[in-house]
Amino acid sequence: MTKTILTPNNETLLTRIRKSRAAYFMLAPYFILFTLFTILPVLMAMGVSLTYFDALSLPRFIGWxxxxxxxxxxxxxxxxxxxxxxxxxxxxxxxxxxxxxxxxxxxxxxxxxxxxxxxxxxxxxxxxxxxxxxNIILTGDRYGFLNGLLMNLGVIQEAILxxxxxxxxxxxxxxxxxxxxxxxxxxxxxxxxxxxxxxxxxxxxxxxxxxxxxxxxxxxxxxxxxxxxxxxxxxxxxxxxxxxxxxxxxxxxxxxxxxxxxxxxxxxxxxxxxxxxxxxxxxxxxxxxxxxxxxxxxxxxxxxxx
Amino acid sequence: MMERTAAKRVARVYYPDNPKLNRMMKRGVKNNRKVNRSAAGNGLLFALMGICGIFMVLPLVMIVNNALKPLDEIFQFPPKIFVRNPTLENFADLFILINNSWVPFTRYILNTLIITGGGVLGHVILASLAAYPLAKLTFPGKKPLFRLVVLSLMFSWTVTQIPNYLIISWLRINNTHLALILPACSYGMGLYLMKQFMEQMPNSLMESARLDGATEMRIFWSIIMPNVKPAWLTLAIFQFQSLWGNTGNMFLRDEQIKPLQFAMQQIAAGGAARAGASAAVAFIIAAIPITFFLLAQSKILETMTTSGMKE
Missing domain, CATH: 1.10.3720.10 (MetI-like)
Structure with missing residues (x-):
C-alpha cells in the first residue's frame, strides 16, 4: 500500500540501504533519542538486575x-x-x-x-x-466530603479514616x-x-x-x-x-x-x-x-x- | 451528504414482509436518526451515563468551587460543595505568596515555558520527521523499527526511570532543562499517532512532486507537514499535558530552574494555613490543560480516528 519507491527484488540489501539514505537521515534524530532514553534503559535495567549496584561503586555481578x-x-x-x-x-x-x-x-x-x-x-x-x-473528599475527620455526606444520610455514625x-x-x-x-x-x-x-x-x-x-x-x-x-x-x-x-x-x-x-x-x-x-x-x-x-x-x- | 442519500435509498424500499423494519427505517430517515433505537434503551443508557457523569464531574466542580470559597466556607462543617459567597480572595492570597517567594515567580513561569516549549517543539518536529519514512517510504528495517515503537507503548516510563536517571547523569545534563526536554522528544506515542495519520494521506500528493524532482525532505516539509496539521496539533497538546504535570523533582535540584508545577505543589503542601491559596493552585493546575483540550478537541478526535492498531 505504501510502496512508493520501486525496489526490484534483484537489488542487494546494500544497494537498497544506500538508496534509502534520505529515509535513514530523517529517522536518525528521533531514533537516537529513542534508543538512548527507551531501549537502552530497558536493556540496562535487565543487566543491572543481575548485579549489586549502589550507584556509587561499580556494579558487582551476583547472578539471580x-x-x-x-x-x-x-x-x-x-x-x-x-x-x-x-x-x-x-x-x-x-x-x-x-x-x-x-x-x-x-x-x-x-x-x-x-x-x-x-x-x-x-x-x-x-x-x-x-x-x-x-484528599479533601476522603479526609478522615468529619470535614471530609465523603464522611460528611454519609453521616448526613445516616449511613455511618462516625467519621471513617x-x-x-x-x-x-x-x-x-x-x-x-x-x-x-x-x-x-x-x-x-x-x-x-x-x-x-x-x-x-x-x-x-x-x-x-x-x-x-x-x-x-x-x-x-x-x-x-x-x-x-x-x-x-x-x-x-x-x-x-x-x-x-x-x-x-x-x-x-x-x-x-x-x-x-x-x-x-x-x-x-x-x-x-x-x-x-x-x-x-x-x-x-x-x-x-x-x-x-x-x-x-x-x-x-x-x-x-x- | 453521501450517508444521507444512502439512508434515503434504503428507506424508499418497502418491506411488505417486515412492517416493523419498514417503519423503523422511515422514522430513522425522517429524524435523521440511527436505526435500531428504543426509548427504553435510550432511557437506561442515558441514566447510567448521567450517574457516572456526576461522579466524574463532581471533583472538578469542587475544585472550581473551592477556589472561589472564602476561608470560613472552606473550613465549614458540614462541608458544602457549592460556594455561597464567591470571592477571588484565594487568588489574591496566591498572588501575595507568589510575590514573596524567594525565587521570582516569573522565573518559574519562564522555566515552564522553556520545558514545555522545548519538549513540544522538539517532539513534534522529530516525531513527524521520523513518521514520514515509516508511513510513506520503503526501506530495509522499516517494520522492526515501527514494532519497537509499538512495543514502547506497552510499558510505562516507571519501568525505566532508574536507568534513565543514570543515563542523564552520564550525559551531564542532570540539573538542566535538557534532562526533561530530551527524553520527552522521544516519546513513542507521538510517533505512533503521527505515522498512523500520515499513512492515510493519498500517495498521489507526493508522486507529482517526486516527478518534479523534489527531494524527500522537501516533500515532507512542504507537502506532508501542511496536510497533517490536526496530527501535530494533537501531538503538541498531548505532549504539553504530560510535561505540564511534571515537577522535575527527579532531575532538577536548583530552585532557579524548577518549573511552575513545582512551585505550586510547594504552595499546595502548605497545609491548612494556605488552604485558600492551594485551592486557587488546584484550579489553575486543572484549568490550563482543560482549556487547551477544549480548543483543540475536534482536531484531536480527527487524529485519533487513525490511531487504531492494525496488527
Missing amino acids: SNYLKLFLEDDLFMKALQNTLVLALVTGPLSYLLCLLFAWIINEFKGWTRALLTLVFYAPSICGQAYLIW WMQTEKYVLPMLIVVQMWLSLGTGFLAFIAGLQTIDKALYEAAAIDGVKNRWQELWFVTLPAMRPQLMFGAVMQITQSFAIADVSLQLAGNPSVNYAGSTVVTHLLDYGGIRFEMGYASAIATILFLIMIGSNKLVQRLLRGVGE
Whole structure:
C-alpha cells in the first residue's frame, strides 16, 4: 500500500540501504533519542538486575540473587505485587469497558452536547495533580466530603479514616484510579465510532439485527477492532503503573502497606535506599508483566468479530 | 451528504414482509436518526451515563468551587460543595505568596515555558520527521523499527526511570532543562499517532512532486507537514499535558530552574494555613490543560480516528 519507491527484488540489501539514505537521515534524530532514553534503559535495567549496584561503586555481578530475594524473602514485594494485580485486574478491564460504554453512548449525541460529554469524562485524566482533590473528599475527620455526606444520610455514625484503615485503602484507590482512567484510549474509541459507515448499520438492520445490543456486537465492535487494540494497550499499561495516586493519597509507606504497589516498592529501593540492582529486578519484572499482558490481550482481541 | 442519500435509498424500499423494519427505517430517515433505537434503551443508557457523569464531574466542580470559597466556607462543617459567597480572595492570597517567594515567580513561569516549549517543539518536529519514512517510504528495517515503537507503548516510563536517571547523569545534563526536554522528544506515542495519520494521506500528493524532482525532505516539509496539521496539533497538546504535570523533582535540584508545577505543589503542601491559596493552585493546575483540550478537541478526535492498531 505504501510502496512508493520501486525496489526490484534483484537489488542487494546494500544497494537498497544506500538508496534509502534520505529515509535513514530523517529517522536518525528521533531514533537516537529513542534508543538512548527507551531501549537502552530497558536493556540496562535487565543487566543491572543481575548485579549489586549502589550507584556509587561499580556494579558487582551476583547472578539471580536479586530475583531469588524478591520472590523468596521479600514479603513486602509479595504484598505490593498482590496489590498491583488486584488494582490492574479491577481497573484495567473495568476502565476499558467503561471507556467503550461511554464512548458508545456519547456517539448518540451531536454537536455541543457531544463535545461537553467528551470533555467531562476525559478531563480528569489530563488534569495532572488535580486528583489531590480526593484528599479533601476522603479526609478522615468529619470535614471530609465523603464522611460528611454519609453521616448526613445516616449511613455511618462516625467519621471513617478512609486512607488510614487497611480495608478501605485499596477500594478507594480503585475508585480514584477509575476517575482518572478515561484517557487516550477513550478518545480513540470516540473517534473510532465516528468513522463507522452508517450504511453498515442499515444493511445490518435489513439482515435482521433487531436492537442496539446486537448492532454493537455484530457491527460496531468488529468495525472498530483496531481502536479496541490500541485502547487495550493504553488501559493495560496505565493500570499496572499505578503509583502516584497511592503515594499522594495513602502515603508512603501506607498503613500496613495496604496501598503499596510494585512501582512504589521500586521507588522505595531505587530512590530512597539506592539499591539499584534490586530496584532494577523489580523494574524488569514489571516490564515483563506489562508486555506479557499486553501481548495476551492483543491475541484475545484479534478474535473479536471473527 | 453521501450517508444521507444512502439512508434515503434504503428507506424508499418497502418491506411488505417486515412492517416493523419498514417503519423503523422511515422514522430513522425522517429524524435523521440511527436505526435500531428504543426509548427504553435510550432511557437506561442515558441514566447510567448521567450517574457516572456526576461522579466524574463532581471533583472538578469542587475544585472550581473551592477556589472561589472564602476561608470560613472552606473550613465549614458540614462541608458544602457549592460556594455561597464567591470571592477571588484565594487568588489574591496566591498572588501575595507568589510575590514573596524567594525565587521570582516569573522565573518559574519562564522555566515552564522553556520545558514545555522545548519538549513540544522538539517532539513534534522529530516525531513527524521520523513518521514520514515509516508511513510513506520503503526501506530495509522499516517494520522492526515501527514494532519497537509499538512495543514502547506497552510499558510505562516507571519501568525505566532508574536507568534513565543514570543515563542523564552520564550525559551531564542532570540539573538542566535538557534532562526533561530530551527524553520527552522521544516519546513513542507521538510517533505512533503521527505515522498512523500520515499513512492515510493519498500517495498521489507526493508522486507529482517526486516527478518534479523534489527531494524527500522537501516533500515532507512542504507537502506532508501542511496536510497533517490536526496530527501535530494533537501531538503538541498531548505532549504539553504530560510535561505540564511534571515537577522535575527527579532531575532538577536548583530552585532557579524548577518549573511552575513545582512551585505550586510547594504552595499546595502548605497545609491548612494556605488552604485558600492551594485551592486557587488546584484550579489553575486543572484549568490550563482543560482549556487547551477544549480548543483543540475536534482536531484531536480527527487524529485519533487513525490511531487504531492494525496488527
